[in-house]
Amino acid sequence: MLFVSDGCLGLTGYDPISLEANEVNYEADIVHPDDTETVADAVEESVRTGDSFTLEYRIRTNEGKIRWVWERGYPVPGDDEPAARIEGLVLDITARKRLERALREEIVFTRRLLDVQRDIVYTIGHNGRMLRWNDRLVDVTGYDDPEIAEMSLQDFFPGAGDGAGTTVVHEITGRGAGVTTELTLVTASGDRIPYEISGDPVVDAAGETIGATGVCRDISERKRRERALERQRDELSRLNRINALIDEIIEALVTASTRETIETTICDRFTQSRFYRGAWVAERRSEAGVAAASGTESERCEEGVRSEIGRAFRENVVSVVRPAAGETAPAGSDRPTVLVPLSYGDTVYGVLVVEGARSDSPGEAERHAFEVLGEVVGFAINATTNRKLLLSDVATELTISLTGTNAVFVSLSERLECSLTLEGIVPIDGQRLLCYLSVEGTTPEAIREAVATDPTVSEPRVISRCPEQSFLEFTVSAGSEALRLVEYGATVQSMYCEQGAGEVVVRLPPDGDVREAVTIFREAFPGAALVARRTVTLPAQPVVDTRRAVTESLTERQRSILQAAYFAGYYDSPRKTTAQELADSLGIASSTLHQHLQAAHSKVLGIVLTEGTPSSQIADTEIPR
Known part of the structure; x- marks a missing residue:
């Protein structure tokens, strides 16, 4: 060093004289080891070419501290060389470097903060061109950063007039305040996603709006909830009106005196409702359970619906049928048909076929309402049938052979080689009967043991006993021959079973459907046969x-x-x-x-x-x- 100014002491901690006397080497002792080569190369190049140089590098002070410096060097030519010496200036830029580093870290932090947001964050110019955005825009749209740099905000929301970007900027410019609106974002693959877009003005030093910045939020879930809530409101309103309709039907059944009146009342009320196109009642017409329709609306019944009607008779469960609609299918064929068994206990008197007026299927609550209606109508038909039989002066009497069937008392007489005579029968609820039988040829203990595994018969109670005969009370439930007949509306006049053979005599109202009664009985007990039918005077x-x-x-x-x-x-x-x-x-x-x-x-x-x-x-x- 030929000359070093006094500022060297404050910058490096070394006395300028020590550098001038070469006691301290600037490049070896002061320049940071990692930057020594850079500085040496710059000086060497300047000497060779005679060009000035500018460098930023680190030094180590006499106290061991690291500082950043800025150096500008000018070569001074000699008589026969481009640079006899170099003169220059070295400034402390440590504070500036700290600010730059802090700024870079802040930028990185801000960028990361924006990129982890679940919403799209954007900044656009006055013409809607994209200036800044976070990674969420790339993830959602499928466009990469170079593609987005060439796009406008309106390219992502193409269905909003002049474009969402222009619209948002115009709104902000005109109002000078933020705006919020709902638009549909279209991705690179063509997917359409509902978004809520908000924007606020970006102004320059003069206060002029030069663009906008804001957030785009995916509102797909909110829209789904809104649609679900709207459907729930519609379903609740519809269900309330349907429940009111069913309540009206139930009230009307109180005054109905015949089964025909009951069925006509139901069909008329459903047909008059705006929720249904029509209604009719299917009747049982064969032992196989195939339903034959009755009523004027039955012409619209398709084969698929007919087979489901047969299943409704067998399973006694409310079901919904939606026929497959082809290209040539008639109008309205996509609308559901509800099949409602009209039942009392295990006996199905008919199936109410209700044709919907709307394409959507009934919900769980509506199905439950139909279940209640089917039970009430079945009860009303049963009560009407019993009343007619009790108050009539004539009745139809059927004698049915139980020989060879799985009827519980027939099986009991065969297993124990005894005889059982029905003395009385009392319905105590919709699922049970009390049966009183005289038993000969076996003991009450043997009967208890024989029926212990039969789920349709509870343990019999002994009312009286003597060596020749016992009088027992049985509680029978679903599946017994007596219960099926009572549920249908018949009265059991007598029943006698002996060593596997049996016969039961029942009475129906004079206009009772004998074929339907026998069909129901045969379905429960295959092998049962109608032996005799006659009209009796009461x-x-x-x-x-x-x-x-x-x-x-x-x-x-x-x-x-x-x-x-x-x-x-x-x-x-x-x-x-x-x-x-x-x-x-x-x-x-x-x-x-x-x-x-x-x-x-x-x-x-x-x-x-x-x-x-x-x-x-x-x-x-x-x-x-």
Whole structure:
């Protein structure tokens, strides 16, 4: 070094004299080792060419600190060489370097922060051209950064007039405030995604709007929720109106006196509703369960629907059928058809076929409403059939052979080589019957053991026994021959089974469908055969009038309890059944039994003793809701 200014001490911590005396070598002792080669090459090149140079590099101070410096060197030519010496200036730029580094880190941090956002962040110019964006735009659209750099915001939202970018900028420019709108983003592959786009103005130093920056948010999930909520509101509104319709039908059934009136009422109400095109009732016409339609609307029934009707008879479950609509299919063939079994217990009287007026299928709540309707209509048909049989002066009597069937009492007589005679039968709810039988040729203990594994028969209760004969109470449930007949509306007059052979005599109303009754019975017990059919005359009018008065006066519950008490020997002397035993058989409390019996006794005695039925004593018909 020929000359070093006094500023060297403050910059490097070395005395300028030490550098001038070559006690300290600038390149070896002060320049950072990693930058020594760079500095040496620049000086060497300058000496060789005679050109000035500018460098930024690091030095180590006398205290061991690292500083950044900026150096400008000028070669001074000699007599015979381009650079006899170099003069220059070295400035401390450590503070600037720190600011630059902080700025770079801030830029990187900001970029990373934007790139991890789930929303698209953008900045556009006054013409909508893309200036800045985060990685989310690349991920969503499928375009790469070079492609996006050549695009405008409106290219991503092509369906918004002059383009979303122009629209947003115009809105911001005109209002001087942020805007928010909903548009559809189109990806490179053509996918369309609903987005909410918001933008705020970007202004220059003069306060003029030169572009916009904002956020684009995917609102697909929100739109799905909105559509789902709208569908739920529609379904709830529709369900409320359908429930109101079904309530009207149920109320109308109270006054219906015949099965035909019941079915006509249902079909008329559904046909008048704007939710359904029509309704009709399919009737059972064969042992195989194939349904034959009845009613004017049946002409629209396709073969696929007919087969489903047969399944509805067999399975007793509400179902929805949507026929496949081809190119030549008639209008409306894509609309669903609802099949509703009209059932009481396990007996299906018919299938209500309801043709929808809309293409969407019924929801779970609507199906449940149809299930309730089917049960109520089945109950009403059963009650009407029983009432007609009780109040009529004639009836159709059927004798059905049970020999060779799997009927529980026939099988029991064959296994134990005994005979069973039905003495009485009492329905106690929609799923059970109390049956009272005289048994000869075996013991109650043997019968208990024989029926222990039969799910349709509970453990029999012994009412009385003697060496030759026992009198037993059975509780039978779904699947028994007696229950199927009672559910259909028939009354069992007698049943006798002996060593595998059996016969049952039942009565139907005079206009009862014999073929349907026999079909139902044969489906439950293959091998059953109709032996005889005849029309019988019932007791004279005074007796019929008394029976009518009793029937109308007693509730179904009171009538069942009164019959059970009679057949179980509650009124015998001495009593064969106590009140507690009878209550246990019926599944009720003893106090409840006495209340029902007292009420029933009062009504029956009132009819007999006063030859009439006081209106205050007639109970309303019980219909489950």
